[in-house]
Amino acid sequence: MTIRHHLSDQLLMAYAAGQLPEAFNLVVATHVSLCDECRARAGSFDAVGGALLEEAEEISMGEDALARALERIEGLPQATRSEPLKPAGIFPAPLADYVGGDLSAVRWRKVGGGVRQAILPTSKDATARLLYIPAGTAVPDHGHRGMELTLVLQGAFADENDRFGRGDIEIADEEMEHTPVALAGQDCICLAATDAPLRFRGLIPRLAQPLLRI
Amino acid sequence: MLDARDAAVTEQALPLPLGSVRFGSRQKKDGLLATTDDTDWADLLVKVRDHQDRAAFAALFRHFAPRVKAFLMKSGAGASLAEECAQDVMATLWQKAHLFDPARASVATWVYTIARNRRIDALRKARRAEPEELDWGPEPEPDQAEVMEAQEETERLGRALAALPAPQRTLIERAFYGELSHSEIAAETGLPLGTIKSRIRLALDKLRHQLG
Numbered sequence: 001m002t003i004r005h006h007l008s009d010q011l012l013m014a015y016a017a018g019q020l021p022e023a024f025n026l027v028v029a030t031h032v033s034l035c036d037e038c039r040a041r042a043g044s045f046d047a048v049g050g051a052l053l054e055e056a057e058e059i060s061m062g063e064d065a066l067a068r069a070l071e072r073i074e075g076l077p078q079a080t081r082s083e084p085l086k087p088a089g090i091f092p093a094p095l096a097d098y099v100g101g102d103l104s105a106v107r108w109r110k111v112g113g114g115v116r117q118a119i120l121p122t123s124k125d126a127t128a129r130l131l132y133i134p135a136g137t138a139v140p141d142h143g144h145r146g147m148e149l150t151l152v153l154q155g156a157f158a159d160e161n162d163r164f165g166r167g168d169i170e171i172a173d174e175e176m177e178h179t180p181v182a183l184a185g186q187d188c189i190c191l192a193a194t195d196a197p198l199r200f201r202g203l204i205p206r207l208a209q210p211l212l213r214i
Numbered sequence: 215m216l217d218a219r220d221a222a223v224t225e226q227a228l229p230l231p232l233g234s235v236r237f238g239s240r241q242k243k244d245g246l247l248a249t250t251d252d253t254d255w256a257d258l259l260v261k262v263r264d265h266q267d268r269a270a271f272a273a274l275f276r277h278f279a280p281r282v283k284a285f286l287m288k289s290g291a292g293a294s295l296a297e298e299c300a301q302d303v304m305a306t307l308w309q310k311a312h313l314f315d316p317a318r319a320s321v322a323t324w325v326y327t328i329a330r331n332r333r334i335d336a337l338r339k340a341r342r343a344e345p346e347e348l349d350w351g352p353e354p355e356p357d358q359a360e361v362m363e364a365q366e367e368t369e370r371l372g373r374a375l376a377a378l379p380a381p382q383r384t385l386i387e388r389a390f391y392g393e394l395s396h397s398e399i400a401a402e403t404g405l406p407l408g409t410i411k412s413r414i415r416l417a418l419d420k421l422r423h424q425l426g
Binding site for chain 1: 263266268271272275276278279280281282283284285287288293296297300301304305308309310311312318319320322323324325326327329330331333334338339340341342343344345346347367368369371372375376386387389390392394395396397399400401402403405407408410411412414415418419422
């Protein structure tokens with residue numbers, strides 16, 4: 001598997017800083033599970049956090065803090081190393097965790113044109129969903145609000161700009177107008193996350209909601 | 215088993231944890247006096263990992279807990295919440311010590327990731343998806359040169375941070391202290407992150423080769 005489309009430095013730094021909405025965290029963690037290059041880059045941003053922590057001014061802990069900590073670990077067994085959970089299907093571990101299993105555990109809902117989706121439970125500052133696009137089918141045209149991340153898990157899609165296969169991530173912003181089409185051969189399954197800014201809440205925006213709930 | 219008071223006494227009797235390797239003059243090649251002390255935190259954490267060493271834990275606690283508390287307060291936590299969370303972070307350090315691999319990340323970086331995740335949990339009440347764990351893990355006999363390189367990264371980065379123009383450094387701090395939204399974060403840090411990335415990448419390639 002050769003991944004050609006990677007996460008941006010901005011997203012990796014925001015992930016390391018703990019500043020991404022939960023839905024974006026999920027997409028980043030899922031991509032990083034498939035991509036050693038981005039795992040290494042994410043590690044380098046974690047190191048920035050480490051350097052900042054080391055340099056941070058100290059704020060004294062309470063007087064009995066150490067005694068309390070020692071008392072606490074007294075009753076705390078150390079975990080022992082276990083074999084990492086390695087899911088057998090197309091979902092890397094963090095995604096399998098959110099879905100509660102593999103592909104068969106997904107509760108799809110039809111959104112028209114053969115396309116199906118499943119919204120995953122995350123905090124409301126952004127939305128994560130799985131998309132199922134039959135081979136050869138176009139994803140209904142949708143404008144982006146804010147940023148949209150799309151990670152391919154199975155099959156491939158192409159738009160006017162490029163081709164995206166398993167592990168590839170597309171980062172689309174508000175300006176980007178595109179019509180992705182799932183390539184022939186295999187149905188395409190993607191994990192997508194979108195910002196859901198507050199200004200889109202309320203009745204009128206809901207009436208105006210595009211086919212794909214965002 | 216030591217009780218809390220005994221451990222505290224032991225710790226007082228050992229201002230420098232017994233047996234810890236000191237990097238000593240290696241860190242002072244720029245001719246300046248080191249401003250942070252040069253205790254080998256990785257060695258202490260390995261003692262916690264392999265021997266449940268309470269004196270080593272106490273030394274780690276005294277160094278990192280006040281920093282974690284400061285980090286959490288800068289991120290918007292009140293003093294008592296920050297104190298509680300710092301306790302949680304240090305307890306997690308004890309519990310998850312089996313995952314610490316000194317050839318992969320410095321202790322400061324490792325503690326940072328625990329503190330960050332605790333912050334997301336406490337302040338944002340959201341889950342944080344973590345990448346799939348790799349089938350690697352502390353090797354019984356890690357390559358000492360690799361350990362040294364990983365452990366010295368924090369200090370090198372600290373120097374690079376200090377050398378940045380103030381506005382750029384402030385932007386990075388604000389990003390990590392949660393004052394910037396993800397779209398406000400500037401990707402260009404001006405920090406020498408390429409060498410760290412390359413080191414981790416090499417380790418990953420080695421692992422894949424071993425597994426493959």
